[in-house]
Amino acid sequence: MGVEVRVEGLTKSFGRQPVWSDVSLTLPTGEISVLLGPSGTGKSVFLKTLVGLLRPDRGSIWIAGHDLTRLSERKLYEVRRLFGVLFQDGALFGSMSIYDNVAFPLREHTRRSESWIREVVREKLEMVGLVGAEEKLPGEISGGMRKRAGLARALVLDPEIVLFDEPDSGLDPVRTAYLNQLIIDLNQQTEATFLIVTHDTNTARTVPDNIGLIYHGHLAMFGPREMLLSSTEPVVRQFLNAQRVGPIGMAEEKDADELRAEAASGVELPPLPPIPFQLRPSNGMPRAAEHPPGAWCIANRVEPPAGSFQSAVFR
Ligand SMILES: Nc1ncnc2c1ncn2[C@@H]1O[C@H](COP(=O)(O)OP(=O)(O)OP(=O)(O)O)[C@@H](O)[C@H]1O
Known part of the structure; x- marks a missing residue:
């Protein structure tokens, strides 16, 4: 069903x-x-x-009434079962078939029979569209399929929280679009709490309910998608619109001289692009956590960029 994750002053x-220091946010x-x-x-x-x-140096991570940073290793092991993690490269065992890779957490963490495990593995492979690839080795399938196999494995213990580390890295734009749709559909089906790390601004603009930006050792901003996409904060604006103009330089941040020279040269960030519709589940039914388009802007009396929420193309 999903649980809230509350991070306080994490360093x-x-x-x-x-x-990074003093990171506070609520998923x-x-x-x-x-x-x-x-x-x-x-x-x-x-x-x-x-x-x-x-282990952080300071701060708390509150999940289901526990502060993770203060748990013993044994208790932490239990709480970790709430999580499913999709690592960057899928982190599959190269010598195991896709079936055995997906079954692995069930064999490790449960005492269920092989016939029960077969049912669950099949259900998860179906969710990610990999039925038929059970006997293949990770080296015998494409990068996109490996990501989906990693996702099936991340979901196999029915996690309340799913963390995705750059799910779109190494995928072409079409596979990324399919994966993004899959993420939305899985969120609808599982109602788990999802956190995705990505570099893909299109993913950031169309998939999440909330966006956060880490910059220069701090969380520069975290909040509803519409808040970030209508923000005029230079660093947020530069990053979400993939611009060179702004405080982020090639190596982390620009110094004051560079920023002064940039301002003096008259180059400016272009206007904010329209806020697109958020991706909807492919079965046409809403997600439990979905917010109507424009709701945050209306509630906060923020004028969204011109042309926002207008085109239904690519929904
Ligand atoms: N186990 C570790 N020991 C020491 N330094 C580490 C360790 N893990 C990460 N780092 C350092 O922490 C910093 C942040 O690394 P991290 O991989 O989290 O960055 P990132 O934002 O995910 O980068 P990218 O977007 O390129 O994947 C880097 O300087 C890295 O070298």
């Missing part, structure tokens, strides 16, 4: 190298959130910290 460093129950940020800003570290694979 992480490796030795003397700070990654609402059953909603899809996307986390963006320039390369190396610690998005994967954030996912690993959420799932308890890395």
Whole structure:
């Protein structure tokens, strides 16, 4: 059914190298959130910290009444069962068939019979459209199929929270579009809480209910998709619109001189593009966590960019 994840004042460093500090956000129950940020800003570290694979220096992660950062290893192992994680490369075992890869968490974490396991594996492979590929090895299927197999494995224990680390990396735009639709459909079916790390601004603009942006060691902003897509905050605007103009430079951030030179040269960020419709489930039924288009803008008296919510193309 999905659970809320509440992060408070989370700070992480490796030795003397700070990654991010004082990150606070709430992933609402059953909603899809996307986390963006320039390369190396610690998005994967954030996912690993959420799932308890890395310990933060400070702060709390509240899930179902537990602060994950304070749990013993044994209790943490139990709470980790709430999570399904799709790692960047699918993280499949190369010498195991797709069937055995997907069955692996069930064999590890449950004492169920092989016939019960067969039912569940088949159901999850059906969900991701991989029936028929059971006997193949990961090396014998395409990158997109490997992602879907990784997704089936992430879902096999019926997680309440699903974390996706760059699900679209290495996929062509058409496969990315299919994967995005699959994510929306799976969210509708499972009602789990989803967090997706991605670099794909199209994914960020069309898939989530909420967007967050990590920049320069902090969470620059986190909130409803429409809030971020209508934001005039330079860093948010630059990132979501994939521009060179703005505070983000080639190597992390521009210094004051570069920003002054940019301002003096008269180059400006283009106007905000229209906010597209959010992707809808392919069966035409709404998701439980869905918000009507424009609802946040109306409730907050924010004028969305011209042309927003107008075209039904690509829905
Ligand atoms: N186990 C670790 N030990 C030491 N440093 C680490 C470790 N894991 C990550 N880092 C460092 O933390 C920083 C953030 O890494 P991370 O992979 O989370 O970035 P990212 O935002 O996910 O990047 P990308 O978008 O390129 O995937 C990097 O400087 C990385 O070298």
